[in-house]
Amino acid sequence: LLALCDDFGCFSDFGCFCDSGCFDVSGGSAARLGQAARRFSGGGGSVAQLRLQAAPGFALRSATGGARLLQRGARQLTADGVDQEGEQPRFCRPCPQIRTTNHAVSVKRATARNTTWYLKGYHSSALTKCDNQILKILVDEIQAKAFHHHTNGRPEARKIVWFGPEYTYGGTKISANDNWHPLVTSLATWLSVEYQLPVFNSCLINFYKDGSINIPWHSDDEVELGPNPTIASISIGAARDFHMRPKGSTNIAWSQRLASGSLLIMSGATQSHFQHAVLKDPKVKDLRVNLTFRLTRDGRIPEDLPVSDQANPCVLPVDSSITCDLDDEDSIKPASNLPRLSNQAHAISSLN
Numbered sequence: 126l127l128a129l130c131d132d133f134g135c136f137s138d139f140g141c142f143c144d145s146g147c148f149d150v151s152g153g154s155a156a157r158l159g160q161a162a163r164r165f166s167g168g169g170g171s172v173a174q175l176r177l178q179a180a181p182g183f184a185l186r187s188a189t190g191g192a193r194l195l196q197r198g199a200r201q202l203t204a205d206g207v208d209q210e211g212e213q214p215r216f217c218r219p220c221p222q223i224r225t226t227n228h229a230v231s232v233k234r235a236t237a238r239n240t241t242w243y244l245k246g247y248h249s250s251a252l253t254k255c256d257n258q259i260l261k262i263l264v265d266e267i268q269a270k271a272f273h274h275h276t277n278g279r280p281e282a283r284k285i286v287w288f289g290p291e292y293t294y295g296g297t298k299i300s301a302n303d304n305w306h307p308l309v310t311s312l313a314t315w316l317s318v319e320y321q322l323p324v325f326n327s328c329l330i331n332f333y334k335d336g337s338i339n340i341p342w343h344s345d346d347e348v349e350l351g352p353n354p355t356i357a358s359i360s361i362g363a364a365r366d367f368h369m370r371p372k373g374s375t376n377i378a379w380s381q382r383l384a385s386g387s388l389l390i391m392s393g394a395t396q397s398h399f400q401h402a403v404l405k406d407p408k409v410k411d412l413r414v415n416l417t418f419r420l421t422r423d424g425r426i427p428e429d430l431p432v433s434d435q436a437n438p439c440v441l442p443v444d445s446s447i448t449c450d451l452d453d454e455d456s457i458k459p460a461s462n463l464p465r466l467s468n469q470a471h472a473i474s475s476l477n
């Protein structure tokens with residue numbers, strides 16, 4: 126059965142959903158898939174989830190298998206919101222092979238002045254087995270839709286594509302786009318299931334044509350994200366340096382060369398206390414595409430999220446959003462002492 130699943134692999138629109146009953150739904154993964162299914166079936170119908178329930182004895186050998194199953198459901202639903210069970214999905218194209226090579230995202234928490242300043246992780250090879258396939262889909266099918274967003278009335282050099290509800294980005298509104306590309310849907314699901322991250326309902330894709338294109342210093346602190354948002358950032362294509370600096374300072378506190386196929390997670394109070402940027406780098410001649418997955422308020426899944434007057438209900442508690450060993454007592458040191466982590470296989474993001 127395993128072989129059968131592997132034969133189906135990810136290169137089938139039917140994902141790893143085989144009729145042989147080789148799966149087994151359990152625990153958190155099933156709950157996450159249910160959430161994701163509701164999200165990607167438009168919030169109401171939950172057809173993908175029903176399919177899960179309607180298949181006793183079936184389910185998910187692994188979280189990745191589950192993501193594939195869901196991806197299949199999402200694709201079928203994407204056509205016009207109608208469940209096309211039993212029919213060929215309309216989006217008949219091989220999906221990229223999405224596999225983790227290592228489930229652990231190393232996370233460290235830096236504390237200073239008795240405050241948790243940030244919480245983040247970096248996994249250098251989350252998607253390296255299929256980054257070229259993903260890049261091809263991004264270029265062939267998504268790049269043509271990219272546009273120059275305006276900040277303060279001026280177009281930015283960088284082109285973007287947005288999936289999600291209406292969003293205020295850099296002070297200017299981006300229209301809602303519910304027409305999710307299946308690649309982006311499957312990546313969102315994969316992140317949630319494999320890394321126990323929120324079921325993201327929004328994704329911003331940045332296209333950096335070459336090293337002349339940058340993203341200036343900023344925090345991802347849009348009101349739609351609520352306090353302490355968890356943001357998962359996937360980089361594909363040319364490697365670029367990602368920098369962080371404390372707000373109010375021009376000293377770079379931490380840098381990481383973001384490899385193709387890498388995953389960076391920013392969480393906790395990162396956005397409250399730090400800015401980040403990808404600066405111009407004339408040495409870089411090739412395209413880089415970055416996808417940041419976000420959880421925005423408007424697209425939340427009402428039945429799964431607590432309603433509270435106190436806190437934005439779309440934000441999961443920091444410590445439950447990533448399972449990892451936390452290393453508590455790091456302190457912030459000057460930038461000059463900070464190592465570059467780019468050569469480490471599974472670099473640990475920290476300020477020490």
Ligand SMILES: O=C(O)CCC(=O)C(=O)O
Pocket residue numbers: 329331340345358360367383401402403415417
């Ligand atoms: O390209 C990157 O790595 C960063 C993108 C980013 O910061 C953003 O989209 O807000």
Ligand SMILES: [Fe+2]
Pocket residue numbers: 343344345401
């Ligand atoms: Fe950002």
